[in-house]
Amino acid sequence: MTASATAAAAPRSRRPGALVLTVFRREIRQYFQTPGTYVALAFFLLLSGAFFVLIVGQFVEDSARALAAATPSENAAALNVTQQVVTQLFQVLNFLLLVVAPMLTMRLIAEEKRSGTFEMLVSTPLGNWDILIGKYLAALAVCAALLAVCVAYPIVCATYSRPEWPVVWSCYLGLALIVAAYAAFGLFASALTESQIAAAVISFVGLLVFQMIGYLFKAGTLGLAAGALSIGSHSDNFTQGLVSLSDVVYFVVFSIFFLFLAAQILDSRRWRA
Amino acid sequence: MIEVRNLTKTYGDTVAVHGISFRVPEGRILGFLGPNGAGKTTTMRILTGYTPPTRGSASVGGYDVVRQPRQVRRIIGYLPENAPVYGEMTVRGFVGFFAETKGLAGAALRRAVGQALDECGLESVADRLLMNLSKGFRQRAALAQAVVGDPKVLILDEPTVGLDPVQIREIRGLIRGMAERRTVILSTHILPEASLTCSRVVIIARGRVVASGTPENIHSTLQESNRMTLLVRGLPDKVEKVLTEVPHVQKVRREGASRTHEEGMEKPFTPRTIEEYQVRVEKDHDIRAELAAAVVGAGLDLLEMRSVGLSLEDVFVHTITDETEGVRHDG
Ligand SMILES: Nc1ncnc2c1ncn2[C@@H]1O[C@H](COP(=O)(O)OP(=O)(O)O)[C@@H](O)[C@H]1O
Numbered sequence: 001m002t003a004s005a006t007a008a009a010a011p012r013s014r015r016p017g018a019l020v021l022t023v024f025r026r027e028i029r030q031y032f033q034t035p036g037t038y039v040a041l042a043f044f045l046l047l048s049g050a051f052f053v054l055i056v057g058q059f060v061e062d063s064a065r066a067l068a069a070a071t072p073s074e075n076a077a078a079l080n081v082t083q084q085v086v087t088q089l090f091q092v093l094n095f096l097l098l099v100v101a102p103m104l105t106m107r108l109i110a111e112e113k114r115s116g117t118f119e120m121l122v123s124t125p126l127g128n129w130d131i132l133i134g135k136y137l138a139a140l141a142v143c144a145a146l147l148a149v150c151v152a153y154p155i156v157c158a159t160y161s162r163p164e165w166p167v168v169w170s171c172y173l174g175l176a177l178i179v180a181a182y183a184a185f186g187l188f189a190s191a192l193t194e195s196q197i198a199a200a201v202i203s204f205v206g207l208l209v210f211q212m213i214g215y216l217f218k219a220g221t222l223g224l225a226a227g228a229l230s231i232g233s234h235s236d237n238f239t240q241g242l243v244s245l246s247d248v249v250y251f252v253v254f255s256i257f258f259l260f261l262a263a264q265i266l267d268s269r270r271w272r273a
Numbered sequence: 274m275i276e277v278r279n280l281t282k283t284y285g286d287t288v289a290v291h292g293i294s295f296r297v298p299e300g301r302i303l304g305f306l307g308p309n310g311a312g313k314t315t316t317m318r319i320l321t322g323y324t325p326p327t328r329g330s331a332s333v334g335g336y337d338v339v340r341q342p343r344q345v346r347r348i349i350g351y352l353p354e355n356a357p358v359y360g361e362m363t364v365r366g367f368v369g370f371f372a373e374t375k376g377l378a379g380a381a382l383r384r385a386v387g388q389a390l391d392e393c394g395l396e397s398v399a400d401r402l403l404m405n406l407s408k409g410f411r412q413r414a415a416l417a418q419a420v421v422g423d424p425k426v427l428i429l430d431e432p433t434v435g436l437d438p439v440q441i442r443e444i445r446g447l448i449r450g451m452a453e454r455r456t457v458i459l460s461t462h463i464l465p466e467a468s469l470t471c472s473r474v475v476i477i478a479r480g481r482v483v484a485s486g487t488p489e490n491i492h493s494t495l496q497e498s499n500r501m502t503l504l505v506r507g508l509p510d511k512v513e514k515v516l517t518e519v520p521h522v523q524k525v526r527r528e529g530a531s532r533t534h535e536e537g538m539e540k541p542f543t544p545r546t547i548e549e550y551q552v553r554v555e556k557d558h559d560i561r562a563e564l565a566a567a568v569v570g571a572g573l574d575l576l577e578m579r580s581v582g583l584s585l586e587d588v589f590v591h592t593i594t595d596e597t598e599g600v601r602h603d604g
C-alpha cells in the first residue's frame with residue numbers, strides 16, 4: 001500500500017459523547033487524588049458552616065430582642081427567617097464559591113500545559129470540545145457536591161422555623177447557575193496560562209470584577225450596560241424568590257461564552273505565530 | 274507513510290525548521306538526528322498537528338496534518354519530549370485512559386492495555402502510581418500510551434533522554450520490536466541511538482537537513498575528509514602554521530588546546546613542547562609524505578603520525594559543526 005494513494009483507515013469512536021465521558025471520568029478521579037480539592041472543600045465547608053452559625057446566632061438574638069420590646073408588626077419582620085438567614089446565607093455562599101471555584105478549576109488546563117501532558121492529550125483523537133466539556137462537567141460535579149452539602153443549612157433552619165421554600169429553591173437555582181458561570185470562567189482562565197496560581201488569580205479577580213461592575217457604574221448608559229453584564233445584578237432576584245428568564249439566560253450565555261473563548265484559546269496555537 | 278515537503282516553521286524571528294523534506298515509507302524506522310535546538314521537536318509537533326507549519330506541508334498515512342488533523346490523530350501514537358505522565362494515575366489507568374481516547378472500550382480495551390503493558394514490560398508495576406515510579410518506568414508508560422491501540426505510526430521525541438544506560442538499551446530494544454509492525458519516526462541527539470535503532474537517518478542542524486540515508490550511506494557520502502593524528506615537538510603556533518600550509522589540509526586542531534587555556538597552565542610553550550595535532554585532510558589524498566617533509570623541513574620533530582578513519586560520530590559532529598560554526602568552539 002502506498003502512503004499517498006490510499007489514506008490509512010482511521011478507527012472511529014463508537015458513541016458520540018463517549019470521549020467526553022472519558023475525559024470526565026479521568027478528571028473526577030484526578031479531583032479525588034489532588035490535595036487542593038480537599039483544601040478547597042474544607043475551606044468552603046468550614047467557612048460556610050461558621051457563617052451559618054453566625055447568621056443564625058444573629059437572627060436568634062435579633063428575634064429575642066424584637067420579641068421582648070417591639071410592636072407586633074416589627075416582630076414579623078424580625079422573625080422572617082427567609083430574609084434574615086436564607087438570603088444572607090446566599091450572599092455568603094455566593095462569595096465563598098467565588099473563591100472556591102477558581103481553586104477547583106485552576107488546575108484543569110494550566111497544569112497539563114505545564115507538565116506537558118497537554119501535548120499528549122491533544123494528539124489523541126480527542127477534540128478540543130471533548131476535552132473542555134469533560135473537564136467542565138467534572139468541575140461542575142464537584143461544585144454540585146458542595147451545593148448538595150449546603151442543603152443541610154435550610155434543613156437546620158426548617159427544624160425550628162418555617163423558611164419560605166420557594167425562596168430557598170430559587171436561591172439554590174441561583175447558586176447553581178452562578179457556580180456554572182464561575183466554573184466556565186475558571187476553565188477559561190486555566191486555558192490562558194501554564195501557572196495554576198496565575199489561573200486562580202485571573203479567575204478570582206475577573207469574577208470579582210463581573211460581580212462588582214453593576215455596583216461600580218450606576219449612572220447612564222454605562223450603568224445600564226454594566227448592570228446588564230454584572231453577575232451581581234443578575235443574582236439579586238433569586239434572593240427574592242424570583243426566577244426571571246433574563247437572569248437564567250444571562251448565566252447560561254455567560255458560561256457558554258467563556259467555554260467558547262477557552263476553545264478558541266486551545267485552538268490559538270494553530271494560528272498564533 | 275510519513276511525508277514532509279519543504280517544511281518551514283518560524284517563531285517570530287527564529288527559524289526553527291527551514292525547508293526540510295523527507296519521507297518515511299511504511300514499516301520503516303527513521304532516526305531524526307540533530308543537536309539540541311535543531312528543530313526536531315518542532316517537526317514532530319507539526320506532524321502531530323499540534324502546531325501548524327509556516328510553509329510547506331506534511332502528511333501522515335496520506336492525511337494532511339493541517340487539513341485532516343483528526344484523521345491523523347486517529348492513526349498516530351505520540352511520545353512527547355520528556356515523557357510527561359499523569360503522576361496521580363496508576364500505570365494501568367494511564368494507559369487505559371489513552372486507549373479510551375482512541376475509541377476502545379470493554380474487553381477490547383482491556384486486551385489492548387494488557388498488550389501495551391506487556392510490550393513495554395510494565396506488568397510488574399501496572400497498579401502502582403506513576404509518581405512513585407522511576408524515570409525509566411515513566412518513560413515506558415509514556416511509550417505504552419503511544420503504542421496502545423496499535424497505531425500505524427509512532428512519533429517518538431527523544432525516547433531515551435534522561436535514562437541510564439541499561440534503561441536506554443531496554444527502550445531501544447522495545448522500539449526496534451515495535452518497528453517490526455509499524456512506521457516509526459524517532460528523534461535523538463545521540464548518534465548511536467540513530468545508527469543502532471534506525472534503518473534510515475536524517476541529520477538536521479539549525480532547521481536544515483544536512484544529510485540523510487542509511488547510517489552506512491551517510492557515513493561514506495559525508496566522509497569528505499580523512500583525519501591524521503600527529504605528535505610533534507615544537508612551538509605549537511609554529512607547528513599549526515606549518516601543518517596548515519600543506520596542500521589538501523582542511524583544518525588543524527591541537528588536542529587539548531582549550532584545556533590548556535582554561536586551566537591556566539603555567540608551563541609556557543617552548544620549542545620542546547610536545548603536543549598532539551588533529552589534521553583533517555581532503556578525501557582521496559594521501560599526503561603523509563608531504564606532512565612529514567613539511568614538519569621536518571621546518572626544523573620540528575615528528576614523533577608519531579597515524580591515520581584515523583572518521584567514525585559516524587565524527588561525521589555527525591563535523592557535519593553539524595560546519596553548519597553551526599561560530600556558535601560552537603573547539604574543545
Ligand atoms: N514555542 C516556541 N517559541 C519560540 N521558539 C521556539 C519554540 N519552540 C522551539 N523554538 C525554537 O526553535 C528552535 C528549534 O527547537 P526544537 O524544535 O525544540 O529543537 P530540538 O527539539 O531539535 O532540540 C530552537 O531555537 C528553539 O529555541
Ligand SMILES: [Mg+2]
Pocket residue numbers: 310313314315354431
Ligand atoms: Mg526537542
